[in-house]
Amino acid sequence: MMAGETRIWTPIDYNAEGKQSDCLRLPYSSDLSAYGWIPIPLVCIKNGAGPTALLVAGNHGDEYEGQIALANLARTIRPDQVAGRLIILPALNFPAVAAGRRVSPVDEGNLNRLFPGDASGSPTEMIAHYVSEILIPMADLVVDLHSGGRSLDYVASALVRPGQTPEEHASLLALMQSFAAPVSFVSDGTGGGGLMTLAAAAQLRGALALTTELGGGATLSREGLALAEAGLKRVLKDHGLLPNVAVEAAPQTRFMTVKGHSAFVYAHERGVFEPAAELGEEVESGQVAGHIHFPDLPTRDPETVVFQSSGLIAARRFPSLTNRGDCLFKLMVDLGAVPENAHHA
Incomplete structure (x- = not known):
């Protein structure tokens, strides 16, 4: 630059x-x-x-x-x-x-x-x-x-x-x-x-x-x-x-x-994304996040994706068609103690 x-x-x-x-x-x-x-x-x-x-x-x-x-x-x-x-x-x-x-x-x-x-x-x-x-x-x-x-x-x-x-x-x-x-x-x-x-x-x-x-x-x-x-x-x-x-x-x-890369769920396959959780929902680590389906391979089982951490769903992928590497979900967790002067502008 x-x-x-x-x-x-x-x-x-x-x-x-x-x-x-x-x-x-x-x-x-x-x-x-x-x-x-x-x-x-x-x-x-x-x-x-x-x-x-x-x-x-x-x-x-x-x-x-x-x-x-x-x-x-x-x-x-x-x-x-x-x-x-x-x-x-x-x-x-x-x-x-x-x-x-x-x-x-x-x-x-x-x-x-x-x-x-x-x-x-x-x-x-x-x-x-x-x-x-x-x-x-x-x-x-x-x-x-x-x-x-x-x-x-x-x-x-x-x-x-x-x-x-x-x-x-x-x-x-x-x-x-x-x-x-x-x-x-x-x-x-x-x-x-x-x-x-x-x-x-x-x-x-x-x-x-x-x-x-x-x-x-x-x-x-x-x-x-x-x-x-x-x-x-x-x-x-x-x-x-x-x-x-x-x-x-x-x-x-x-x-x-947002706590690091574990706050994100990504697709590892190209296909149609079926979410198993909604925007604003509280989820747990290990919970099923959704499935990637393969319309071109109708006898193949869908890929299941899971949340790597717990938190509130802050963002969710909007289009259903998904490529490898696309972000499917982003999570947040509570910040904890907030300084008193943070409540006063």
Whole structure:
């Protein structure tokens, strides 16, 4: 990965007062557009001194709750309601958003596996670099709204990476309590993006970062959308960015964590997956998780898969057709003792 100087530009002045709506220009030379650029929608709302929040959705294009929630926020919030600055990108990986895909059709780039990016790399690497080197350094708070996309269904949840100090960890737990998803979990990215995610890039640059999972199956969850909108307002109010906005009271969240590779169940054969447990169910180690059937070999017995650990089912594969290596389930367990100051943002 190269640092370099970004090739992405925008007419938006991040230091200007008021509301600006335009786009980032991502240079892209194609057969039909030699000097063209790809638009990435961008809204900046600034009112005086104060903290900066970077609000992102469309990191993966087939995850919709965050895209709608941020578009609604960008449309309805007035500059006089803001104390500080909101930088809103509701469709960060715009080619993937336009195609309704997890990855970009331009370069097959999975944006949330390419941080900190490359200024001279592929289009998706260039987006990751711009976020890492230009946007995150301006931000005190980063919220990256995700869902399960077409391959997973998720319990409505928020997540953070483990804090690098006890103080940072308590602040991150408080951030999740402020968002107030039904489930809030701590994860270092095992089984997912690890250090190559937007949240990891934000943490390395000193910003508090919250990620969500708001539904899945490449459909729009009404529950997930409502949580995104209410949770965002609570977080922005608690951090002084929308000091006078009306918010719903934060319900208590269940603090949980993901404990290593044993929290995941994977397919070891290609076939049709028949789940034996449901999203949100509590399961035990050794319990049957499901069966892989083989329609092309009708006399072959199905493969039985089992849970390797106990916990709550946080995510389940959405499509029935499954390949070897696909994640079928992801489990969480209760976090245990939570610092008292984690309950206060």
